[in-house]
Amino acid sequence: MSTRNLLVELFVEELPPKVLNKLGESFSGVLAESLKASGLLADDSEVTTFASPRRLAAHITQVAEKAADKQVAQKLMPATVGLDANGNATPALLKKLQALGESESAVAKLRKEHDGKADILFLDATQPGATLTEGLQKAIDDTLAKLPIPKVMTYQINDGWESVNFVRPAHGLVALHGNEVVPVSVLGLAAGNTTQGHRFEAKNPVVTITSADTYAQQLIEEGAVIAGFDARRAEIVQQLQAAADKQGLKPIEDDALLDEVTALVERPNVLLGQFEQEFLAVPQECLILTMKANQKYFPLLDASGKLTNKFLIVSNINPADASKVIGGNERVVRPRLADAKFFFDQDRKKTLESRLPGLAKVVYHNKLGSQGERNERVVAIASAIAQQIGGDGFVAKVAQAARLSKIDLLTDMVGEFPELQGIMGRYYAQHEGLADDVAYAIEDHYRPRFAGDELPRSQVGVVVALADKLETLVGLFSIGEKPTGDKDPFGLRRQAIGVIRLIIETEINIGLGQLFDIASHAHNDDELWYTAKDHELDNKVNSNSSTQSQRTNRSLDKDALYDFINDRLTVNLKEQGYSTQEVESVIALKSDCLVEIPRRLSAVQAFANLPEAPALAAANKRVSNILKKVEGEVKAEVNAELLQESAEKALHQALAETKPTADQLFETGDYTASLQALAVLKAPVDTFFDSVMVNADDPALKANRLGLLATLHQAMNRVADLSKLAS
Structure with missing residues (x-):
């Protein structure tokens, strides 16, 4: 062929x-x-x-x-339908053959094949290739x-x-x-x-x-067109770098912009443009965004990453004299930059505090009130968290940053460029002389915004970011706005990952249950505004809520939210390279304190490498299954006088010697050593299951042996559910 x-x-x-x-x-x-x-x-x-x-x-x-032609077997009908008692074709068979373009002569070529129930007629034919x-x-x-x-x-x-x-x-x-x-x-x-x-x-x-x-x-x-997308993109990258190198500068890296520009030109020609130095007084994020979003230019940065007044244009034409093309682009970008400068100058004429009442006019959610009400809740949550990890000065900074965190939504600059929310709040806070950790917390409280994003730069920012995400999660879960399937219109999965990362990576030693309670209070209880009174913020926090009296109670299903966080945690840990068994063994205990999760996982990994681990994990699984089948609660108590078999006595003795050490190591937070101390139990556990009948006929003896197993189960599963490691 x-x-x-x-x-x-x-x-x-x-x-x-x-x-x-x-x-x-x-x-x-x-x-x-x-x-x-x-x-x-x-x-x-x-x-x-x-x-x-x-x-x-x-x-x-x-x-x-x-x-190529193909041999095909066409299934027709049961033989009892297609052939009469004498083996002749029935009208039904003839009609079927006619529909397939075959004549009555094809009857002789039919074959029968039993399909397990009846004989079926098949027509073997050659199907011409397309x-x-x-x-x-x-x-x-x-x-x-x-x-x-x-x-x-x-x-x-x-x-x-x-x-x-x-x-x-x-x-x-x-x-x-x-x-x-x-x-x-x-x-x-x-x-x-x-x-x-x-x-x-x-x-x-x-x-x-x-x-x-x-x-x-x-x-x-002949056509002056680079038809391949990748080839055209590579050509643009090469030209951008060459043009930037001539200036001793570097073009901004933005894959999305590069893809879009590649899709706009057939034959790229990179040119150098520039604008007046005076525009550099505007925050560079504003200038970069307007050049990228509106003009598809590549701003040029110096070695320190600071914006210069030069930019690169990817033109679709290559004239002998490019000055008119460059001049035209410079004239076009100038009004854009002037608009940005105007917005920046106008915004700074009003303080952030003076804009606070305006948040009450911005709808957040029809069941959760305005941005003003939401702002108050974030302040309350952040202040309550801050009180547990810092002194009065720290709490005051956190409360101030939380209070000002959303105000830049009302500025002209953010109205024009929503992507700059938080960033402009930081600039305006610095302009007003606020402390750097407060200013940066205003920008950073949205972090982490996506997978791999950086965390806030200061502890003030961490607390405000955590409060902001908790307010969203608890509020939306309380009104039944939970993600379903692949639909997550409010980005709650992203918010949950943010909560997990903030707690674990910055080691905030507060349990999830307590954090949920704090956030629930902010949604339902006016008494939570105590933090404002303690830190002379009462008027500032409360004076801007025009609808506080209309706040209605919301019922949070803490278990559902806890499971949601745990699901996100499970996915996140597996993405970090932990095995499914390791993750499930730790998650199964539903530890309230997320900050302990990495240490527990590390301990499980170390335990899993011990030669005794497989046998102990299997034994743990067996113990779990036995205890699950028992009706009622099995107390981890043993009456030594009821121990009869040497194997159960040996296990009881081993537990008496090992458990105190493992428990002490657990209480000090040395989870790895705590699990490793249990390795000596392998031999007595194996012997116990080989020699002892747990379900004895004597009820007292059976209850005592179950109590021994419950004691073993309790000792082995403080760090993680080791039964999950069993293959």
């Missing part, structure tokens, strides 16, 4: 830049899958994806002109139907009558098998061998593709 390489290109108007790469990958991927399903591809066929602002294309190697034209037509139709198009357009095709739907109007279709056109069509377009190059830079406006294999090179040489 002869094969040649295949090229398919759909030429369209400018595609949505943020989804171009995904569209390109889907186009080539589905096309190849469909052709393979038709039997037209070799096992080692290779697929190359092309995606530029005005084209989606795929190059596929070793594509056959026709798929031609490339047939297979490619189906593949293109499948591809367009499965493209992840965010929003379709409806437009008329060239006949002026028929309308079609696609992401953008399509104007050309190329389908080449080697150098021959494959006669397929789509969206009112018949396949040919011509495409269009760059609007302004192409040597030839129309590029005639010689063969499938010359496509990419011809587009570069």
Whole structure:
């Protein structure tokens, strides 16, 4: 069977830049899958994806002109239905054969096969393989139907009558098998061998593709287009770095921006622009954001990471004199920067404190009140947590940072650029001369915002961040707004991971139950505002709640929230590399103090490496199963006088000698040594189960032996549930 390489290109108007790469990958991927399903591809066929602002294309190697014929067995019907008593075909069978394009003569070729219940009639036939034209037509139709198009357009095709739907109007279709056109069509377009190059830079406006294999090179040489997304992206990166190196600077790193710019140009040309030094008085985050979001520029930073007044433009044209292109871009960016400077200057005319009443006018949630009410709850939660880990000065700073944490939502700058929330609050706090740890806490209280994000830079920020996340979790769980399936509109899974990281990584030694109680009080109990009275913040905290009297009680299902946190913790620990057994052994105890989790896991890992570990884990599992089957509570108590067998006496003696040491090590927090001290129990435990009948006929004897096992179970499972380590 002869094969040649295949090229398919759909030429369209400018595609949505943020989804171009995904569209390109889907186009080539589905096309190849469909052709393979038709039997037209070799096992080692290779697929190359092309995606530029005005084209989606795929190059596929070793594509056959026709798929191999296949032998197929067509199941018809039970023999009792298809054949009469004399073995002649019934009308039902003849009708079925006719539908398959067969005549009555095919009856002689039928075979019977028993399927376990009855004899079934089968027709063996040769199914002709699909031609490339047939297979490619189906593949293109499948591809367009499965493209992840965010929003379709409806437009008329060239006949002026028929309308079609696609992401953008399509104007050309190329389908080449080697150098021959494959006669397929789509969206009112018949396949040919011509495409269009760059609007302004192409040597030839129309590029005639010689063969499938010359496509990419011809587009570069004749059409001035780099068709491959990855190749174009790499070219932009190289040009950005070269231009920055000439200035002794470095371009800002932003993969999303790089992808978007790659999707906007066909032939990148990086140019250097600059703006007036006076704009650098505005926080660099504002300038960077406006240049990136609005203009798609790459700001340039110095060696220390500070923004300079220079930036890089990725142009789609390469004129002999680029000064007009540069000048035009500089004129465009100047008003944007001026707006940012205006917002910054205007915002600083009002203090953060003076804006506080405005939060009462911002809706947070219709069942949880305004941002003003939420702000009060965060202050109360943060203050209560701070009281347990610091002195009065620390509590005052935490309360102040919490109180001011959301106020920048009311500023002009954040209104224009919501991405700057927190950041602008920090700048405005520093402008007012507030302490750095308070100012940075305002910015950092959103952290961690995503997986791998940094934690707040100060303990003040840690407490405010923890309070903010607890307020959200407890509040939304209290009104029944829990994540379901893959839906999590309020980002509660992310908030839970934030709580876990803040507690564990900064070693906040407060139990989850206590934290839930603190947050629940803030949602339900006016008495929690005691922190304000203690630290002379009473008026500032309470004066801004216009609807405090309307606060209604909310019922928190603490168990549900605890399980939710534990589920997130389990996922998080497994992502860190801990085994499922190790994680489950620690999580099973439902320890209220998350800060202990890493030490418990470390202890479990060390224990699991002991030679005695497998036997002890298996024994622990056996003990757990025995105790679960007992009705009522089994007390961990042993009457030594009722011990009869030497094996149970030996186990009791070993426990008496080992348990105090293990318990003492546990109480001092040396979990690893506590578990390792239990290794000596292997021999007496093994002997006990080999020699002693726990379910003795004598009720007193049975109860005593169960008490011995309960004592063993209690001793072995203080750090983790070791039965989870049993294979």
